[in-house]
Amino acid sequence: MKRSGPLYTLLAGLLLALFMLSLNATTGTGSSSYGGNAPGTTPPSPTKGTPKPTGSPSASASESPSKKPPPNADYAGRTDDNTSAVSLSLRDGKAIAYFCDGHNTESWLKGDVEDDGSMRLTGKHGAKLNGQLTGKRIRGTVDIDKETWKFTAAKAVKPSGLYRATTEVRGAKLDGGWIVLADGSQVGILKRDGKPAKAPRLDPRTGTVRVDGDVVTARPVTP
Structure with missing residues (x-):
């Protein structure tokens, strides 16, 4: 009867060990099923090289309005x-x-x-x-x-401005240019087959001029 004491003590120790093993298997020491870190572990550091979010473009980066050519x-x-x-x-x-x-x-x-x-x-x-x-x-x-x-x-205000006539009269090729100034005066040259001479007066209201008895029409010049 005196030997039963140690047996009870040994049995109690085995039961306690089995209980602790069962408890560890139930709770676990790894990460939870939701992907979180296990208690007592250090969370991973952020991955190096991750690009930082860029801010919105500044007003100075916007395109400047395009310039316009001088008016016609x-x-x-x-x-x-x-x-x-x-x-x-x-x-x-x-x-x-x-x-x-x-x-x-x-x-x-x-x-x-x-x-x-x-x-x-x-x-x-x-x-x-x-x-x-x-x-x-x-x-x-x-x-x-x-x-x-x-x-x-x-x-210049019409009829002032630049006029030109290119045509053929009586077999001769004509090329004339006229500048009508603001005071009504005119400066021009009329070439007959390439030979220059002072141009006859142009009527700026109709754009016509008489050359060797024929009526020639000169038109305003634009690019």
Whole structure:
């Protein structure tokens, strides 16, 4: 009877060990079924290299409004030495110009007009016109045959402006250019088969002119 005590103690120890094993199997020490971290564990650090969210574009990144070319208009005026006339027609960023002394020197020039009103026009035989539109006038220079003329051309109001006629009369090829100025005066050259001479007076109301008894029609010039 005295030996039963140790047996009870051993049996109690085995039962306690079985109970602890059963408890560990039930609760577990890993992560829960919802993917959370097990108690006492350290959460993983964020993955390196993850891009940061970008902010909305600033106002300065938006595109600036596009510039517009100078408005469509015609200009006419004289050279500073009053020996010749210059007329220009501007349309949609393009320009065509005519320089004429009314006797034997003339040149047709064309080119682009920049948004700031500057222009560099070119013509045959190296002719050049450099101009700057400021307000209602164009100030610039014309270079022809190694000569340079300074000019000022003011905004023209019809019938002032630039006119041209190209046709054939009595077997002769005609090419005429006229600059009608604000005071009603005209400067022009009419070529017959390439030979220049002072142009007869143009009627700006009808755009007609008489050449060798025939009526020739001149039209406003635009680029």
